[in-house]
Amino acid sequence: MPVVTDHDAVPLTPIYTIVIRESGEASVDGHPVDTLPGQDARDAALAHIQEKAARLDRPVRVNAKEPDGSTWPLIVDWDGEVTPLEHPHPAPPALPAARRTLEQPPASVPVHLPSPTGEPVIPGPLPAAPGVDWMAPLPPEYREMLDTVRTADIAGNFPAAEVAAKDLEDALDDAYGASHLYTVNVVAVRANLALRRQAWANSLELHMHAAWLRHDQQAPRDETLRLARNAHFCWKHLVAPCPKHPGTDNPAQAQQRVHDLLHVLRHVDVEPIILATTEEWAAKLLAAAS
Incomplete structure (x- = not known):
């Protein structure tokens, strides 16, 4: 497939974060990424994102952070095609205020x-x-x-x-x-x-x-x-x-x-x-x- 040309058509969420450390290790959203023998950590991280895009059946947004502190906004498709962006990803809209209901997950179950x-x-x-x-x-x-x-x-x-x-x-x-x-x-x-x-x-x-x-x-x-x-x-x-x-x-x-x-x-x-x-x-x- 060709690179994604209609950037605005890619949903604003989720936005995944790849972090490459000076040691060469990589993580996606804080989770370490396992690499195969001889595999570059960046390639392994992108493959991980590719799997997520495949499950969604659409491209996804990514911020790739390098050891020097630079951040590269990307769009990654299910086939592994990577499209660099010239500008940061737009901020997702804030969620509307909502009352707490019984449908809320029990995240605050009292545990003394x-x-x-x-x-x-x-x-x-x-x-x-x-x-x-x-x-x-x-x-x-x-x-x-x-x-x-x-x-x-x-x-x-x-x-x-x-x-x-x-x-x-x-x-x-x-x-x-x-x-x-x-x-x-x-x-x-x-x-x-x-x-x-x-x-x-x-x-x-x-x-x-x-x-x-x-x-x-x-x-x-x-x-x-x-x-x-x-x-x-x-x-x-x-x-x-x-x-x-x-x-x-x-x-x-x-x-x-x-x-x-x-x-x-x-x-x-x-x-x-x-x-x-x-x-x-x-x-x-x-x-x-x-």
């Missing part, structure tokens, strides 16, 4: 967990971000998928709820992109479900990912900080055994993930006590491993 200071982490009412309603319900076409998540959750079947939530996240990622509020809210739902069944490693990853994306999207800060605190909480369960949850600790995995956790905690500017506690425990882990 002890923070490092011993106080419960209880989500409260969230202020609205300017121009974006993070409490907006999902579009009607995703209601059936959301009902599947909710039904399994109410029944206490967390594994089934997690599978259904992942399917919903994938569908929203394809339609809107990984950093869109719809997708990020469902990532937070998945983090909550994993936490409630004490799947600490999985919950840690999901909490970190959701907190990072919310911070970059300037989402209401209270919920972003709650996700970051709960990431810290999950990590501590990997560090040391807990009498209530014996056998769920994994110090080696905690050591592997601590640099990523500290990166997230600093990125969202979490409370100093949480950052200091994480650094202290990380030092103990390093000393025990040496």
